[in-house]
Amino acid sequence: xxxxxxxxxxxxxxxxxxxxxxxxxxxxxxxxxxxxxxxxxxxxxxxxxxxxxxxxxxxxxxxxxxxxxxxxxxxxxxxxxxxxxxxxxxxxxxxxxxxxxxxxxxxxxxxxxxxxxxxxxxxxxxxxxxxxxxxxxxxxxxxxxxxxxxxxxxxxxxxxxxxxxxxxxxxxxxxxxxxxxxxxxxxxxxxxxxxxxxxxxxxxxxxxxxxxxxxxxxxxxxxxxxxxxxxxxxxxxxxxxxxxxxxxxxxxxxxxxxxxxxxxxxxxxxxxxxxxxxxxxxxx
Amino acid sequence: xxxxxxxxxxxxxxxxxxxxxxxxxxxxxxxxxxxxxxxxxxxxxxxxxxxxxxxxxxxxxxxxxxxxxxxxxxxxxxxxxxxxxxxxxxxxxxxxxxxxxxxxxxxxxxxxxxxxxxxxxxxxxxxxxxxxxxxxxxxxxxxxxxxxxxxxxxxxxxxxxxxxxxxxxxxxxxxxxxxxxxxxxxxxxxxxxxxxxxxxxxxxxxxxxxxxxxxxxxxxxxxxxxxxxxxxxxxxxxxxxxxxxxxxxxxxxxxxxxxxxxxxxxxxxxxxxxxxxxxxxxxxxxxxxxxxxxxxxxxxxxxxxxxxxxx
Numbered sequence: 001x002x003x004x005x006x007x008x009x010x011x012x013x014x015x016x017x018x019x020x021x022x023x024x025x026x027x028x029x030x031x032x033x034x035x036x037x038x039x040x041x042x043x044x045x046x047x048x049x050x051x052x053x054x055x056x057x058x059x060x061x062x063x064x065x066x067x068x069x070x071x072x073x074x075x076x077x078x079x080x081x082x083x084x085x086x087x088x089x090x091x092x093x094x095x096x097x098x099x100x101x102x103x104x105x106x107x108x109x110x111x112x113x114x115x116x117x118x119x120x121x122x123x124x125x126x127x128x129x130x131x132x133x134x135x136x137x138x139x140x141x142x143x144x145x146x147x148x149x150x151x152x153x154x155x156x157x158x159x160x161x162x163x164x165x166x167x168x169x170x171x172x173x174x175x176x177x178x179x180x181x182x183x184x185x186x187x188x189x190x191x192x193x194x195x196x197x198x199x200x201x202x203x204x205x206x207x208x209x210x211x212x213x214x215x216x217x218x219x220x221x222x223x224x225x226x227x228x229x230x231x232x233x234x235x236x237x238x239x240x241x242x243x244x245x246x247x248x249x250x251x252x253x254x255x256x257x258x259x260x261x262x263x264x265x266x267x268x269x270x271x272x273x274x275x276x277x278x279x280x281x282x283x284x
Numbered sequence: 285x286x287x288x289x290x291x292x293x294x295x296x297x298x299x300x301x302x303x304x305x306x307x308x309x310x311x312x313x314x315x316x317x318x319x320x321x322x323x324x325x326x327x328x329x330x331x332x333x334x335x336x337x338x339x340x341x342x343x344x345x346x347x348x349x350x351x352x353x354x355x356x357x358x359x360x361x362x363x364x365x366x367x368x369x370x371x372x373x374x375x376x377x378x379x380x381x382x383x384x385x386x387x388x389x390x391x392x393x394x395x396x397x398x399x400x401x402x403x404x405x406x407x408x409x410x411x412x413x414x415x416x417x418x419x420x421x422x423x424x425x426x427x428x429x430x431x432x433x434x435x436x437x438x439x440x441x442x443x444x445x446x447x448x449x450x451x452x453x454x455x456x457x458x459x460x461x462x463x464x465x466x467x468x469x470x471x472x473x474x475x476x477x478x479x480x481x482x483x484x485x486x487x488x489x490x491x492x493x494x495x496x497x498x499x500x501x502x503x504x505x506x507x508x509x510x511x512x513x514x515x516x517x518x519x520x521x522x523x524x525x526x527x528x529x530x531x532x533x534x535x536x537x538x539x540x541x542x543x544x545x546x547x548x549x550x551x552x553x554x555x556x557x558x559x560x561x562x563x564x565x566x567x568x569x570x571x572x573x574x575x576x577x578x579x580x581x582x583x584x585x586x587x588x589x590x591x592x593x594x595x
Contacts, residue, residue, distance in 0.1 A: 105307075129330065132336060223555075249425050
């Protein structure tokens, strides 16, 4: 091949690469771009089918965001999500950190099996468990209370975080603990004083994961909670703002965007670690 | 007296140290709380669900009687069940087929180095990392019967005639296609990052050696990359299947199973029967039809894990 045709092949390849990326970015990110446009367009502009919807035919407005924060309980939903998230994270850490460490250090083949068994319970979906839970929550008198979510959400955060932390603890060399124990620490003391401080990255990953899972959950929320003031964001926006025949698209899209983007950015920073958890031993 | 106290203190301290040093006691103690929680909040409700499915329990009633397989007979006799079962299978198989194709292409495109990769990755991951119930609401607006941006664009580009105005969520076949698109949209990012992890784990040496031996791009892709990626592809597909087969959020928010149950899936139907209809027994029976797929996926998953342990 001549030099020139090499160059052409390279340009064609780069063009192909770019068009693949453009196609997928358009498909995957478009709804979020559309939320952004809709949030700042006036209602008249949104409802004018004759004009190009990709342009601001009237000057951008903050009207929808004002409505969202003043006339709906959106702020309350954000607070509820934070409260439930923090409570669930705490419960998850208390249960999953010791369990993950024990699984990482236990001898014998059944430790691995037990770890996988715990992980598999993460795959049991809410759509199988929500019917018995509806009655359990009612019996406990927790219906319509945020505590129902605090109680139930660890049922999926604990299995995954235990698994995730097990992987982290396994990567920490045993020698460190042995040395600490020779220096007079107990087995448990070595875990608390030597292993924990160097595992903060792993613990932080578990925190982020548990928190984002809480913000994403919908099925239990819509099953247990019926009054608007106790919703979390992911349940409140779709159920309460959509009720009735009038759709406040501007406010709804703003609500979706404000809640999605921070969660997405934080999750994105840690996504490789979650993937490492998802892929078990299939990747080395 | 003082010696007795001192002895007691040392005995107590001794008991603590012994516990803190005894791995055979320590490990089970550290594991027990997590396992107990999982048993109480996953195992127990699951058994309860089995129990409900053979009873006549409803939301309001206090009594509960054993009715044998009556609920299952009732479910299987209903027309909606067969529609929901068929839709669940279509929803899962079609969406996961496209996810697999798209995720492979996208993962390969992302495995190359280029400027601004972090931004591209963030944009591409959005559908998976943002709460799906909010993403689905975004789609509800995109599919709107009056203001759909797809229709406007279609007409502007002359793909749609001036009088064509598809109602994406209102016509049975279109509605099914629309919810499948949203599910593809949601799962592609997850499958892509999983495959990407696999791609980066293949040592560059292998590709280099093959290139030296004269293998071109397609040959390397088909004969080296794909076989090496097989286990991790399987993992991506398994998660996709679990998250799609048992999902109710997309259908629930976009079509509520309509028009006329034409997009109903098992998970939404279980919700409408058991929670909104108050027929807990019927709902439990419906939702248990999701279980066989989970068992199958769990088995494949275990086999994979065992394989990776042996090698």
